[in-house]
Amino acid sequence: MNANYIFLLSLTVILIGFLIKKVGILNEDDGKVIARVVLNITLPALILEVFSNIEIYPALVLLPLLAFGFSLLVSAFTYILYRRYPMRYRGLMMMVSVGFNIGLFAYPLIRGIWGEIGMEYIIMFDLGNSFVVFILSYTLGSLYSPKIKPHDEKFNAKALIKRVFSSVPLITLFIALIINLSGIILPLFLTDMLDILSRANMALTLLTLGIFIDFQFDKSHWKYVIQVLLTRYGFGLLVGIPLLFVLPFGFEYNALILVGLILPIGMSSIPFAVEFGYDEKLTSTMVNLTNIFSFILMWIIVLILGIG
Numbered sequence: 001m002n003a004n005y006i007f008l009l010s011l012t013v014i015l016i017g018f019l020i021k022k023v024g025i026l027n028e029d030d031g032k033v034i035a036r037v038v039l040n041i042t043l044p045a046l047i048l049e050v051f052s053n054i055e056i057y058p059a060l061v062l063l064p065l066l067a068f069g070f071s072l073l074v075s076a077f078t079y080i081l082y083r084r085y086p087m088r089y090r091g092l093m094m095m096v097s098v099g100f101n102i103g104l105f106a107y108p109l110i111r112g113i114w115g116e117i118g119m120e121y122i123i124m125f126d127l128g129n130s131f132v133v134f135i136l137s138y139t140l141g142s143l144y145s146p147k148i149k150p151h152d153e154k155f156n157a158k159a160l161i162k163r164v165f166s167s168v169p170l171i172t173l174f175i176a177l178i179i180n181l182s183g184i185i186l187p188l189f190l191t192d193m194l195d196i197l198s199r200a201n202m203a204l205t206l207l208t209l210g211i212f213i214d215f216q217f218d219k220s221h222w223k224y225v226i227q228v229l230l231t232r233y234g235f236g237l238l239v240g241i242p243l244l245f246v247l248p249f250g251f252e253y254n255a256l257i258l259v260g261l262i263l264p265i266g267m268s269s270i271p272f273a274v275e276f277g278y279d280e281k282l283t284s285t286m287v288n289l290t291n292i293f294s295f296i297l298m299w300i301i302v303l304i305l306g307i308g
Helices: 003-022 028-051 058-081 087-096 102-143 157-165 168-182 188-211 219-246 251-260 269-276 280-305
Strands: none
Touching: 003 028, 003 102, 003 188, 003 280, 028 102, 028 168, 028 188, 058 087, 058 102, 058 219, 058 251, 087 102, 087 219, 087 269, 087 280, 102 168, 102 188, 102 251, 102 269, 102 280, 219 251, 219 280, 251 280, 269 280
C-alpha cells in the first residue's frame, strides 16, 4: 500500500478523534479509557502476534541496545544543557528528552508502511525503549521532583520496580520473548484471537492521538518547549542520518532506526509529571507537539527515502 495513502488514512482518523472531542461526543477522560484498552489489550495482542514468531538474529539484538544507548547519550547531554534551569523544569525537561511513544504512535504507521518486517524491527527497538521509559526517564524525573524535600530520599527503588512490572506491554514483550526462544507454537484459536484484537490497535491508537490534541498552556513556557524539541529532534537526526548510511544491515533496517530516533515523547511522561509534581499541562503540550512534529517528519523521511 502506498505510503502517502497510509499517512492520509492515519491523519484522517486522528482528525476524527480530534473532532469528536471538539463536538463533545468524547472527552480526554474517554481518551484515557481508550488508551488503557490499547496498552492493556490490543497492543499486547499485537506484540504477541508478531514477536512470538520472529526469528531473532544479531542485527535485531542491536536495536534495543541502540534505543537504550541513544537515550543514555541524550540524558548525559541534557544533564549539562539544563543544569542552570530551576529544578521544577530541569527534571521535567530531562525526563521528556528521553524515551519514545512507540506503542501509541509508531506501531500502526510502521505496520502500514513497512509491513511485518517493520514490526519486527520496531518491537525490538521498543524493547530497549521500555527500559528507557520505565527506568531512565522515571529515574530522571524522580531525582529532581518538586515534591522532594531536601532531607528526603531522592530515589525510590520500590516505586521504580513497581512501575516496570506494572507495564503490561513490557511484561508481554518478556512473555513473547520466552515463547519465541522456547519454540512454543501458539494454538490456532489463540493466534486468530490475537489477530482480531491486534487489528483494532491501529484505529484505537490513532483516535486516541486525536482526542489528546490540546495546546492550551502558559505561553511563557515556550522556551522550555522549544529547548526540548531541539534536543530530541536535533539528536535524533544527528545520530539517525549517519547510521542510515553506515550501518551494514540493509536500507529498510537503517531507515527504521532513523524514524525510531525522531518519534514523539512517551505518553507515560504525563502520569510521571503528575506523580512527581511537575507542570502537567506543559508536559501534555510537549507530548502533543512531538506527536504532530514526528508525524510530519516521519512522512517527509518516508517520501525522501522512497519507502512504501
